[in-house]
Amino acid sequence: EPEVTQTPSHQVTQMGQEVILRCVPISNHLYFYWYRQILGQKVEFLVSFYNNEISEKSEIFDDQFSVERPDGSNFTLKIRSTKLEDSAMYFCASRVSNYGYTFGSGTRLTVV
């Protein structure tokens, strides 16, 4: 069964450093997403991406965040200057048309 692949599975970074979280969506999917889940809290939407541009973003997705699909297969989330409160599980998801989203297994980001 096709999978959404995320790397790394766990990333530890110092406060103020830049991090890039990577995702390989399912190959024929057209819509791409990032969600995050702070420990013990709900899964929260960050951003959606379609046709090489952001289609929707939440209030969480401020100027510190950016997304890119540099080569037609990878989909990345960059946090420019990490804060302690950015510590969370980050999930990438993709979908085609109106079928169910497929989520990756996540990257656990720990900011120290």
Next chain:
Amino acid sequence: DAKTTQPPSMDCAEGRAANLPCNHSTISGNEYVYWYRQIHSQGPQYIIHGLKNNETNEMASLIITEDRKSSTLILPHATLRDTAVYYCIVRSGAGNMLTFGGGTRLMVKP
């Protein structure tokens, strides 16, 4: 997207059917009901979705009431591996993101 209400937790005996309810009284005509689950800290997993007809797949059945104001996810023979948080989400066909609530934490017990 319409708001959903789910019980925070439920228990189920292994091998028995698990029936997870969801209220979505403000659902509108073009909104679908989706069910996802999250096992421990893994990524949410798609289970099933429907508009107004009952649906069944290899994982579960979805029963939607005639007025569409509530639905029930049925896991016919729950196993210990079905222990997870189950999310009922209402989303329009043209809608983009999923809005996760608190879900129902299902504990399947031996």
